[in-house]
Amino acid sequence: MATTASKPGLFTAANVMNLLLVFVPVAMLMEWVFHSSPAAIFVVACLGIIPLAGQMGHATEEIAERVGEGVGGLLNATFGNAAELIIAIVALRAGLFDLVKASITGSIIGNVLLVFGLSALAGGLKYETQRFNRTAASLGSTLLVLSGVGLVVPAIFHMLVGATAPGAERNLSTEIAVVLMVTYILSLVFTLKTHRHLYMGDAGTDAEVAHGPAKPMGRSIGKLVLATIGVAVMAEFLVGAATETAEALGWSEVFVGVIVVAIIGNAAEHSTAIIMAMKNKMDAAINIAVGSSIQVALFVAPLLVFLSYVIAPQPMDLIFTPLEVLAVGLCVGIMAFCSNDGESHWMEGVQLLAVYVILGIAFYFLPAAATAGAH
Structure with a gap:
């Protein structure tokens, strides 16, 4: 009975991810040899990034198993959004600030x-009610509130002063970025050292069974390096074709x-959270979803602001469109409302997805013209 249950299927998530790797060389041929249309290159590059991001995640997990819990947690936090960070850096260098800031917004609302x-x-269809640590989830919600403040304040400031004080807006964004980054570093100290017991959940009880012997x-380092290079190349193709x-x-x-x-940037992480929920490990699922949003808001966004002074045509601010601010606020x-009771069920999932679809519509x-004033 156990042997039958553990027999791997043909269309497992890992097999599908491996099959998608074929789009990496296909994208290279389309870009460098056949000079295909931008739309075709964009689609194939997106499909190529998904398995490469998955390989980055697996390599990071393998390294984390070898270096210990604290450093491993830091590695997972650092590389958790590496794929979308690479895409954003490439877009930043090209001066596509609309795309960069929109990817920040999309990551925050998409993960939650x-x-x-x-x-x-997915978990609610198997289990009537699933429970998670309210304290850890509440802290994540509070950090998300801080990220919302980090987006709302520059937008309101822009509405008040208009285009009369671009220097002040730039300075405001930079200093808010410093505050967000410092808060993120302190949150790592909280989650990885002083209160790490709140984030253990039950995810680690069968880690060796899930991953097998340590690689x-x-x-693992070689896989991480190669996957990172691959994502960087695919990101160049994606960003180069995005506008057209x-x-x-x-x-x-x-x-x-x-x-x-x-x-696309979070596809591999998405599948992991869903798998954890289907195993009734909602602590792990919510930590992946909310934790990734926190990383984007408190680490990726400030880092991009700092990098813009070095690699972009001009410094990037944190002024988002009113719709983006509204989306993050919602x-x-x-x-915060969902994490208050420490429980979830399938209808709650339907409601969250409904809000996401409405915002997507x-x-x-x-209209593109509606974004010009804010960005």
């Missing part, structure tokens, strides 16, 4: 509404960033 929504739905360190693809399909850069890039409020119909 889409990832946690799918996790609650050689050199092999958006114009051809009638999309705005904001929609591409909020929906497409955010989903996302923060919903997450709004971003789809958002």
Whole structure:
């Protein structure tokens, strides 16, 4: 009985991810040899990034198993959003600030509404009620509130002063980025050292069964390096084709960033959260979903602001469109409400997904001209 249950299927998540690796060389051929249309290159590059991001995640987990809990947690926190960070850096260097900021917004709302929504739905279909640590979830919600403040304040400041004080807006964004980064570092101290027991859950009880014997360190590091290089190359293709693809399909850069890039950059992480929920490990699922949003808001966004002074045509601010601010605000409020009782069920997942779809529709119909004033 046990042997039959453990027999791997043909269409497992890992097999599908491995099959998608074929799009990496295909994208290279389309870009460098056949000079295909931007839309075709964009689609294939997106499909190529998904398995590469998964390989980065697996390599990071393997390294984390070897270096110990504290350093391992830091590695997972650092590389958790590496794929989308690489995409954002490439877009930043190209001066596509709309795309960069939209990918930040998309990652925040996507991880909370889409990832946690799918996790609650998938887990809820197997278990009537699933429980998680309220204290840890509440801290995550509070950090999300801080990220919301970090987006709202620059937007309101921009509405008050308009275009009369660009220097002040830039300084405000930079100093808010410093506050967010310091808060993120302190949150790592809280989660990895002083209060790490709140984040243990039950995810670690069968880690060895799930991953098997620890892989050689050199092999894992090599896989991480190769996957990172692959993501960087695919990101170059994706960003290079993004503008023309958006114009051809009638999309705005904001929609591409909020929906497409955010989903592609987090696809591997999404599947992990859903699998954890289906194993009734909601602590792990919610830590992945909310933790990834926190990383984006408190680490990735400030880091991109700092990097913009070095690699971008001009410094990037943290002024987001009103719809993006509204979306993050709704996302923060919903997450705080959902984490309050420490329980989830499938209908809660449906409601989160409904909000995500509604916001996605709004971003789809958002005219490009409506984003020009804010960005």
